[in-house]
Amino acid sequence: MAIDWKQYDPKPFFDELIAKPGKPRKPAKPLTDYLSSLDDAEIQSRKAAADSAILEMGISFTVYTEGENIDRAWPFDIIPRVITKAEWERVSEGLEQRLTALNMFINDIYNKQQIFKDKIIPRYVLKQSKNFREQCVGITPPHGVWAHICGTDLVRDGKGDFYVLEDNLRVPSGVSYMLENRQVTKRVFPELFENSSILPVDEYPTQLFDMLASISPRPQDYPEIAVLTPGIYNSAYFEHSFLAQRMGAELVEGADLVVGDDDCVYMRTIDGLERVDVIYRRIDDEFIDPEVFNPDSMLGVPGLMRAWRKGNVGLANAPGAGVADDKVMYAFVPEVIRYYLDEEPILPNVPTYLCVDDKDREYVLDHLDELVVKPANESGGYGMLVGPHATKKQRAEFAQLIQKDPRNYIAQPTLDLSVAPTLCGDDIEPRHLDLRPFILQGVRTDVTAGGLTRVAMRKGSLVVNSSQGGGSKDTWIVDEEN
Amino acid sequence: MLSRVAERVYWMARYVERAENTARMVTAFHLLALDMPKSVQLSWKGLVEVTGNDELFDNHYQREDERNCVKFLLADADNPSSVLNSLRSARENVRTTRDLVPSEAWEVMNELYLFARDEIDQGIGKRGRFEFLSSIVQRCQTLTGLLAGTMSHDAAYDFIRLGRNLERADMGTRQVDVGALKLLKKDHDDPEPYEGLLWTSILRSESGFQMYRQHVKRRINGVDVVRFLLQDSAFPRSVTHALKQVQDALESLPNNEVPLRLVIQARRHAMNANVDELLAEDGLHDFVDRLQQDIADIHGANAETWFLAAPAQAA
Numbered sequence: 001m002a003i004d005w006k007q008y009d010p011k012p013f014f015d016e017l018i019a020k021p022g023k024p025r026k027p028a029k030p031l032t033d034y035l036s037s038l039d040d041a042e043i044q045s046r047k048a049a050a051d052s053a054i055l056e057m058g059i060s061f062t063v064y065t066e067g068e069n070i071d072r073a074w075p076f077d078i079i080p081r082v083i084t085k086a087e088w089e090r091v092s093e094g095l096e097q098r099l100t101a102l103n104m105f106i107n108d109i110y111n112k113q114q115i116f117k118d119k120i121i122p123r124y125v126l127k128q129s130k131n132f133r134e135q136c137v138g139i140t141p142p143h144g145v146w147a148h149i150c151g152t153d154l155v156r157d158g159k160g161d162f163y164v165l166e167d168n169l170r171v172p173s174g175v176s177y178m179l180e181n182r183q184v185t186k187r188v189f190p191e192l193f194e195n196s197s198i199l200p201v202d203e204y205p206t207q208l209f210d211m212l213a214s215i216s217p218r219p220q221d222y223p224e225i226a227v228l229t230p231g232i233y234n235s236a237y238f239e240h241s242f243l244a245q246r247m248g249a250e251l252v253e254g255a256d257l258v259v260g261d262d263d264c265v266y267m268r269t270i271d272g273l274e275r276v277d278v279i280y281r282r283i284d285d286e287f288i289d290p291e292v293f294n295p296d297s298m299l300g301v302p303g304l305m306r307a308w309r310k311g312n313v314g315l316a317n318a319p320g321a322g323v324a325d326d327k328v329m330y331a332f333v334p335e336v337i338r339y340y341l342d343e344e345p346i347l348p349n350v351p352t353y354l355c356v357d358d359k360d361r362e363y364v365l366d367h368l369d370e371l372v373v374k375p376a377n378e379s380g381g382y383g384m385l386v387g388p389h390a391t392k393k394q395r396a397e398f399a400q401l402i403q404k405d406p407r408n409y410i411a412q413p414t415l416d417l418s419v420a421p422t423l424c425g426d427d428i429e430p431r432h433l434d435l436r437p438f439i440l441q442g443v444r445t446d447v448t449a450g451g452l453t454r455v456a457m458r459k460g461s462l463v464v465n466s467s468q469g470g471g472s473k474d475t476w477i478v479d480e481e482n
Numbered sequence: 483m484l485s486r487v488a489e490r491v492y493w494m495a496r497y498v499e500r501a502e503n504t505a506r507m508v509t510a511f512h513l514l515a516l517d518m519p520k521s522v523q524l525s526w527k528g529l530v531e532v533t534g535n536d537e538l539f540d541n542h543y544q545r546e547d548e549r550n551c552v553k554f555l556l557a558d559a560d561n562p563s564s565v566l567n568s569l570r571s572a573r574e575n576v577r578t579t580r581d582l583v584p585s586e587a588w589e590v591m592n593e594l595y596l597f598a599r600d601e602i603d604q605g606i607g608k609r610g611r612f613e614f615l616s617s618i619v620q621r622c623q624t625l626t627g628l629l630a631g632t633m634s635h636d637a638a639y640d641f642i643r644l645g646r647n648l649e650r651a652d653m654g655t656r657q658v659d660v661g662a663l664k665l666l667k668k669d670h671d672d673p674e675p676y677e678g679l680l681w682t683s684i685l686r687s688e689s690g691f692q693m694y695r696q697h698v699k700r701r702i703n704g705v706d707v708v709r710f711l712l713q714d715s716a717f718p719r720s721v722t723h724a725l726k727q728v729q730d731a732l733e734s735l736p737n738n739e740v741p742l743r744l745v746i747q748a749r750r751h752a753m754n755a756n757v758d759e760l761l762a763e764d765g766l767h768d769f770v771d772r773l774q775q776d777i778a779d780i781h782g783a784n785a786e787t788w789f790l791a792a793p794a795q796a797a
Contacts, residue, residue: 256485268485269484270483270485271737
């Protein structure tokens with residue numbers, strides 16, 4: 001028995017591949033036709049081939065449970081998700097516009113603060129921001145860029161329009177899995193790549209290297225680039241070592257680096273100390289330099305901030321870049337784009353209510369059963385209230401939390417996240433998904449062709465995190481003209 | 483190459499070699515015990531002394547019987563050099579250098595540790611001991627062979643070679659010490675006939691029995707065995723051969739002056755020993771002690787040169 005697309009009904013959600021039962025969207029048609037040409041046994045054997053490729057290639061992520069670290073095989077669904085090139089170009093422009101404005105905004109925050117003086121954004125927003133770093137005031141990094149690597153989470157609503165859910169400007173993860181998903185899909189469905197024009201994603205490590213090189217304080221030399229990892233116990237260690245390998249950079253831990261009396265950064269090698277020009281740090285701000293931030297940090301490098309402030313080392317992302325990660329700041333991004341670029345935002349935000357605003361708060365408190373409430377500075381979905389799924393007691397608790405600290409909460413309407421056909425056991429069923437493209441900004445800006453698609457593997461679930469059973473898919477940007 | 487990474491592969495090799503050597507030593511002593519008449523008692527505690535961890539042993543055990551000694555050497559969680567702990571540490575070091583070490587080596591290492599962990603009781607008990615220990619030795623050899631045959635012979639490999647051969651030289655001197663300490667407790671006047679068996683067993687510890695036979699061709703006696711284990715330039719587990727390997731590995735590494743000077747001294751020290759005199763004058767134990775100090779100094783120089791935090795200097 002092959003897949004019968006007439007039996008597949010994504011209602012009431014927008015489906016990435018199927019317009020309505022039996023009617024695939026045009027760009028997805030070669031894929032859906034091909035899939036229905038395979039019988040069940042063939043599909044299962046492709047699935048098995050993907051699983052063994054993931055094991056062989058050692059694609060894993062780390063889960064920490066019960067005092068032990070376990071490397072789990074990366075969860076992967078073989079059916080790709082398809083977006084047209086024309087559609088993606090628009091999204092890509094929107095992302096570029098967004099990151100350009102965000103970087104101007106961050107640079108303004110740490111320097112003139114003109115946007116507050118011009119009263120575009122109220123000053124309180126900054127006062128209570130957890131990710132604002134006093135220590136960065138007065139600095140302008142090379143090219144005025146603070147967030148060099150940004151992972152922006154996009155979702156599609158019931159009509160299929162893209163919205164920005166959040167910007168991750170601190171140490172966004174996932175790009176290695178985007179690259180590996182493509183490798184696996186190429187092994188599993190080589191035929192499909194012969195007949196359609198799927199934009200390649202493999203350039204990312206080269207672009208990342210070039211971006212990092214563009215912030216080197218010694219541009220005349222071959223820059224020495226290092227990826228700074230918290231170590232093997234970090235859940236993203238696979239990605240850290242993957243990126244270091246692909247870029248030909250050193251993978252270092254804090255103890256491998258030392259800041260000299262000359263305020264330059266060196267790594268300890270068997271040849272002695274070697275100067276490091278650029279550090280792609282995958283450690284949070286608070287831990288990178290015990291002299292300046294958390295004095296107990298064993299992960300960081302004493303003096304790193306000193307070296308960076310003097311311009312002797314490039315840091316990506318720059319410390320303090322997370323100030324724009326704040327969910328209250330997020331609400332103002334459309335204003336930020338208009339203010340700095342004098343353009344209309346290409347990608348809309350999800351409508352957001354700021355609890356600190358009296359009118360908004362009143363609305364939120366009256367509609368808790370319809371809204372998702374998020375704390376402003378948490379990541380990874382912690383401390384959230386999903387109104388429609390919450391109990392009365394939980395909603396009452398949240399109402400109290402909001403009244404106690406309104407600045408710390410925002411609320412958004414629950415979205416009808418789009419779905420895509422996903423192999424679940426023996427059947428193909430619709431599952432919710434999101435998309436995390438990666439934007440690089442140095443001397444120029446690059447956006448990945450697509451990004452990492454994460455899938456909520458449980459029926460009806462909106463949770464896409466791999467540590468909580470989420471999966472992933474290859475993301476195809478298809479050029480229909482070819 | 484990062485200092486931290488160099489240190490990890492160096493220790494990985496040392497730990498694997500240590501586990502293998504301990505397994506060999508217990509095997510040989512196990513076989514020797516089976517050959518000995520009731521009137522001659524073996525001191526299992528002597529084996530513990532050879533590894534230099536006897537104080538640790540005394541803190542944890544009352545009786546110095548075979549079971550306690552074997553358990554201490556193979557499985558004890560408190561003994562950092564036990565076979566199980568050595569393999570666990572080696573595995574952790576491979577795990578953290580997986581981007582450098584061939585992936586098959588990681589698999590072999592992982593299986594080796596899991597095997598030791600799951601079957602350790604076989605090694606402690608008498609019946610399964612021989613099979614268990616043979617399997618440990620074999621798997622360690624597989625790993626060593628895999629690294630030699632599949633890993634680029636670059637600086638990382640030099641550190642592996644350095645660690646392995648330094649550990650081997652160290653354990654080699656300790657084996658010679660087993661003979662020097664005269665582990666046979668005689669309860670009658672003439673232990674001579676059994677000393678031959680003891681020296682044979684020491685050769686077996688180093689898998690050197692056959693090679694000794696081929697190359698020395700004389701009745702097994704203390705002087706020849708010690709000379710073979712200390713000074714034979716062709717036997718891969720002799721102390722001078724291992725030190726030559728250390729020297730070779732050191733020669734291709736940067737900033738090698740201090741450790742290189744020390745290894746050349748140690749080698750000369752081992753080569754120039756007059757074994758006849760040492761045995762006749764009961765000086766072997768002291769000699770071995772000094773040689774072990776030489777080896778410890780080479781290790782110290784390695785750490786100083788490549789692994790420890792180099793002081794930051796203005797460029």
